[in-house]
Amino acid sequence: MKKEFGGAEHFIEDSRMEMANALAKMVGIKAISPISGGAGEGKRADFLQRMLQGWGFAVKRYTYIDETGTERPNLVTVLGNNKRTLWIITHTDTVSEGDRSAWKTDPFKGVIKNGKVFGRGTNDNGQEVIASIFALRALKESGSGMKRNLGVVLAADEELGSEYGMGALVRKGIFGKRDMFIVPDSGNAKGDEIEISEKSTLWLRVTVLGKQVHASTPQDGVNAYRYAIRFLNEIDEYMHKKYKKRDKLFITPSTFEMTKHEKNLDSTNIIPGKEVSYIDCRILPRYRVDSVLNDMRRIAKAKRFGKARIIVDVFEREDATRPTSEKSEIVRMLKRALKKQRGIRAKCVGIGGGTVAKPLRKLGMQVAVWSTQHDIAHQPNEYAEIDHMVADAKTFAFLCTG
Ligand SMILES: [Zn+2]
Known part of the structure; x- marks a missing residue:
């Protein structure tokens, strides 16, 4: 022994x-x-x-x-x-x-x-x-x-x-x-x-509504997919730039990752009128979750996306604690x-x-x-x-x- x-x-x-x-x-x-x-x-x-x-x-x-x-x-x-x-x-x-x-x-x-x-x-x-x-x-x-x-x-x-x-x-x-x-x-x-210490968790659903038409006549519709790509791209750049500060306890700064994407249409020749995507955000405790959310929603309403309607809703949220x-x-x-x-x-x-x-x-x-x-x-x-x-x-x- x-x-x-x-x-x-x-x-x-x-x-x-x-x-x-x-x-x-x-x-x-x-x-x-x-x-x-x-x-x-x-x-x-x-x-x-x-x-x-x-x-x-x-x-x-x-x-x-x-x-x-x-x-x-x-x-x-x-x-x-x-x-x-x-x-x-x-x-x-x-x-x-x-x-x-x-x-x-x-x-x-x-x-x-x-x-x-x-x-x-x-x-x-x-x-x-x-x-x-x-x-x-x-x-x-x-x-x-x-x-x-x-x-x-x-x-x-x-x-x-x-x-x-x-x-x-x-x-x-x-x-x-x-x-x-x-x-x-x-x-x-x-x-x-x-x-x-744990980051805040924020899971978002981004719904983009356009107008579905035949792919040969895009002038009559609003391609929801195009606006979804543009919006997600902009969010990706903006969020990483604005919330870039680091914390010595964490390996990564705040992260914003596009994850799930819902199936839209079966056909190649239809312009989609609806696109649903998801973003998984992990936010350092130093930032307020509301601030991230407000930024997303403000950008969603910007004129450049005016033809489509972009809705950002929260389906899971857990704010970091002390x-x-x-x-x-x-x-x-x-x-x-x-x-x-x-x-x-x-x-x-x-x-x-x-x-x-x-x-x-x-x-x-x-x-x-x-x-x-x-x-x-x-x-x-x-x-x-x-x-x-x-x-x-x-x-x-x-x-x-x-
Ligand atoms: Zn476990």
């Missing part, structure tokens, strides 16, 4: 294969959102609840019914008798497999190979689901003295907005004002990036733990994606988004490295004892 390992860490090391097997089994139970045509997290939550109860934990199950009438379960388990709780928040839902032919193994059958577990949801967010519950179990089994409680939330509905997951739990008020949070749903393979401070207790604690336990010198970063840190930070909670993982969420042949899962479980346990 190596002396530097505490009892909990030792227990986790010994559980390595059990953890890999649990992850493989878990991803074999589909948990795709009913809104995307799946059956929800129910069966997977049952599996995890049984496992936790089998280890002697009392599990609270918070279930919310979504708009399809499906139950969306959230599991909450807390260990310890301290005043404050360190929460590890993960999610049990996954996206669909995407292009099935791009997978080398069955996406819904966990496969263990070369120190990795393959399958949809192994990386996002299964690896950390298993890491967090094994940290709980290790602390309990080893009887290690705890400086703070460990709370584990296995949340539903993260991939499509968290309305029936963390959003509902935050509204219910199950978290203490002085609690601390780790959201292991973003990170890098070195485990040295602690995310403390970042978690680099000097906050959770960030200092995590940095110290990584240094002491794993010899990692971690730095603070910002990301363009959104995590459940947002609703928590909105309430003024201190949240570190951190984990050790490859950046392969939502990709085919998704996998989790068993070493990463084991190392992160040890860090979660260490944070409550060390």
Whole structure:
């Protein structure tokens, strides 16, 4: 037995294969959102609840019914008798497999190979689901003295907005004002990036209305496609120029990306009267989302586009919150733990994606988004490295004892 390992860490090391097997089994139970045509997290939550109860934990199950009438379960388990709780928040839902032919193994059958577990949801967010519950179990089994409680939330509905997951739990008020949070749903393979800030998200639909006519008589119509191209081109240049400032936490400045484009017509010889395109904007916290939106709408009304009608509407918007401070207790604690336990010198970063840190930070909670993982969420042949899962479980346990 190596002396530097505490009892909990030792227990986790010994559980390595059990953890890999649990992850493989878990991803074999589909948990795709009913809104995307799946059956929800129910069966997977049952599996995890049984496992936790089998280890002697009392599990609270918070279930919310979504708009399809499906139950969306959230599991909450807390260990310890301290005043404050360190929460590890993960999610049990996954996206669909995407292009099935791009997978080398069955996406819904966990496969263990070369120190990795393959399958949809192994990386996002299964690896950390298993890491967090094994940290709980290790602390309990080893009887290690705890400086703070460990709370584990296995949340539903993260991939499509968290309305029936963390959003509902935050509204219910199950978290203490002085609690601390780790959201292991973003990170890098070195485990040295602690995310403390997220950009605003703004998804826009641009509808251009013209007049449909035969392609041989353009003088009688208004080509919506032409105006869509012109408008999107102008927006592309204007936005990148105006919102060009950088932030030292983020790799990129604000981004404005044209993404989806709706199908218009089947024929080559018709001038389209309607074009619908989408823009995904990720805006640095220093800028106001309203300012971006006002600019888009002002340009849409400009005289040069006068023949067509351009409508810009918002179908998803999440404004950035005040970042978690680099000097906050959770960030200092995590940095110290990584240094002491794993010899990692971690730095603070910002990301363009959104995590459940947002609703928590909105309430003024201190949240570190951190984990050790490859950046392969939502990709085919998704996998989790068993070493990463084991190392992160040890860090979660260490944070409550060390
Ligand atoms: Zn995720």
